[in-house]
Amino acid sequence: MxxxxxxxxxxxxxxxxxxxxxxxxxxxxxxxxxxxxxxxxxxxxxxxSEISIYTYDGEKPLSEVMKLIADKENKGQAISHKEDNATLLAYFKEILPNYDEDRVYPSDVKKILNWYNTLQAKGLVTDLAPAATSTEETTVMEDEKKATEKKSVAKKTTKVKEE
CATH class of the missing domain: 2.30.30 (SH3 type barrels.)
Incomplete structure (x- = not known):
């Protein structure tokens, strides 16, 4: 899942x-x-899957943040969401150093850690989506898309010439 x-x-x-x-x-x-x-x-x-975390570089999907927590904890439990705010924010800073401190509140961090620990307790952390695709994979996908678009344009041009 x-x-x-x-x-x-x-x-x-x-x-x-x-x-x-x-x-x-x-x-x-x-x-x-x-x-x-x-x-x-x-x-x-x-x-x-629709929730994102504000960073200084834009928004980071929650699945990627949870993947970072899982990597840090070797898919084990994270710290408790009941820790004091300073501890929670310091921990979250280790996970996501560029999170927007003005728009991500301690209550948000508590929810994320509570959700992560709930998913981990149910054994669902191993099924989390992988972090963002590599630049190389993205380039390959974009090249394939361009090739498909060129074929489509070529077919349209041939039909116009035939008429």
Whole structure:
């Protein structure tokens, strides 16, 4: 399982796994106690895969931040989210040195570490998406896309000449 089906539901503690979509919302299962809850479409729900952390260079997806924590901890538990703010921020600075200190609050760091430890306790840390692709892989993908676009343009030009 990756972060695509992991939810944070406003007003409810912990994380939830998306199970089934219904007409009026969806059913989610708590990762903490396994209880299923029905969530209406009016509820404020966040997919963990859609959350990013502010850095001075832009935004970093939560999956990449969690991957950095997992690498630091050898996929083990991180420090508790109940530590004092100074300890949490110092730890987070080790993980993500360029995070935007003006826009990332201690409460955000607490949530991230709590979520990471919840996922780790359920054995889902090994399934986290890998960090960003390398520059070499990105270049190969862009080259393939350009080649496909050139073929498409060549076919259109041939059709125009035939008419």
């Amino acid at each position: 990756n972060l695509e089906k992991i939810l944070a539901i406003s007003g409810k503690p912990g994380l939830y796994a998306l199970k089934v979509q219904t007409r009026t919302g969806f059913v989610a299962e708590s990762l903490v106690d396994g209880k299923k809850v029905t969530v209406s479409l009016k509820s404020n729900v966040s997919l963990l």
